[in-house]
Amino acid sequence: MADCIFCKIAQKEIPSSLVYEDEQVVAFKDLEPQAPVHVLVIPKKHVESVLALTAEDKAMVSHILVDVVPQLARELGVDEKGFRVVTNTGAEGGQSVKHLHFHLLGGRSMQWPPG
Ligand code: AMP
16 A cells, blocks of 8 residues: 555565565564564554454464464564563554564563553
8 A cells, every 4th residue: 555654564675674574564663663673563464453454364364373373482582481462453452653563572580461
């Protein structure tokens, strides 16, 4: 989608620190990391948020959560101690980029409730 920064990252039109890529998904380091490990996992397809997902996206979401996130957690060394996966949605959810993304955060103790 024109003017979507994450579409531009997925299409390599702007640089990022890529840590993973396949046909459907890319993952890259967050520009403003909130933890020692902080990567964003996104579909290459533009989907605004979880609210915009449709039945045809089920395989993509499943691929992200079943395959990509656990693989990255292991590769990034946070699988044993634990990590957090966050998908902010909408204004009160704290979503600043309107392209579906899963934050994978780890490498420190997380607090609850989140701010
Ligand atoms: P959210 O606030 O949940 O929408 O998360 C958006 C995230 O994208 C924030 O953590 C930003 O630091 C991150 N971000 C924004 N632009 C970039 C970029 N060009 N490269 C990497 N991360 C980015």
